[in-house]
Amino acid sequence: MKGSPESSPNNFGAGYMVCDHEKADQAHRPYGTGGGARRRAHAGRLPSVPGEQKLTLGPTGYGTLKLGMTAAKARATGKIVRKSIGAPAACTTWDLKEQRYGNDRAGVFISKKRGLAVIVAPGRVRTPQGIGRNSSSAQLKAAYPDVKNGPLGFTAKVPGNPKASYVFNVTKNGVLAVILVSNSQDCLQ
Numbered sequence: 001m002k003g004s005p006e007s008s009p010n011n012f013g014a015g016y017m018v019c020d021h022e023k024a025d026q027a028h029r030p031y032g033t034g035g036g037a038r039r040r041a042h043a044g045r046l047p048s049v050p051g052e053q054k055l056t057l058g059p060t061g062y063g064t065l066k067l068g069m070t071a072a073k074a075r076a077t078g079k080i081v082r083k084s085i086g087a088p089a090a091c092t093t094w095d096l097k098e099q100r101y102g103n104d105r106a107g108v109f110i111s112k113k114r115g116l117a118v119i120v121a122p123g124r125v126r127t128p129q130g131i132g133r134n135s136s137s138a139q140l141k142a143a144y145p146d147v148k149n150g151p152l153g154f155t156a157k158v159p160g161n162p163k164a165s166y167v168f169n170v171t172k173n174g175v176l177a178v179i180l181v182s183n184s185q186d187c188l189q
Contacts, residue, residue, distance in 0.1 A: 056128045057121040057180050059161035062096075065108070067164055067182045068115040080108050091187035096122050109187035117185035121178040127166060129159065135175040140168060152181070152188055 055063050064077040071092055074080055080094040085104045087093045090113065093106035099122030101107055109118035126132030129143040140147060144156035144166070154168040158180070169177035181188065 055125055057119060057125050057132075057178055058127050058166065059158045059164065061116070062119045062121070062125070062180070065116060065119060067117070067119075067161075067180065070115050071110045071112075074108070074110060074116050088187060088189070091117065096120075098122050109185070111182075111186050114182060114184050114186060117182045117187045119180045121180070125178075127178060131166075131168070131175060132178055133175055137170060137172075137174060140170065140175055153177075153179075 061067050061069075063079065065074055065079055074094070075082075079097055081097055081100070083093055083095050083101075083106055085093050085106050087106070087109065090111055092110050092112070094108035094110065095101055096107045096119075099107055099120075107120040107122065108116065111117045121127075121132060124132055126135075127143070131140055131143050135143075140154070147154050147156040147168070149155075150167075152167045154170050156166045156168070158164040158166055163183055165181050165183055167179040167181050168175050169179075
């Protein structure tokens, strides 16, 4: 993808780092590093039940977590757990119970003024347009023709929600992370 950030380090607000291919493969594994990380990431998944609706990230949230909801309402869903990282004072950081990150990464950011502002897609969760971890750059461009390289990563408008954007963390091997971000968020810089 033209303008791809794969060769220059750039801190990504949701705790991801865009860097060269070798580092990216290690840096973006939510369950740690090493060859077993991918196996552990999928070991606890339950098989699909016929007729079961798969969760997607967007256009307004992830399952019962919705952009703009207060921290109290988000906590009441039972889907998040509090964690502390070096986030701006205007925001609190959380992880999805199903996807916990180590170190200085978080999967959910909630603004004290604007409510739930950022959700990082867990595991193999995709957007309604089918883009998720391991999607190719060509698939990303086909699904989101307006995708542009921005300060947080590659960004695209969210179909069906003019108040939000997707941020895609991309290397030459494809999409490493998908993040749903409120356009009014004050958590990421």
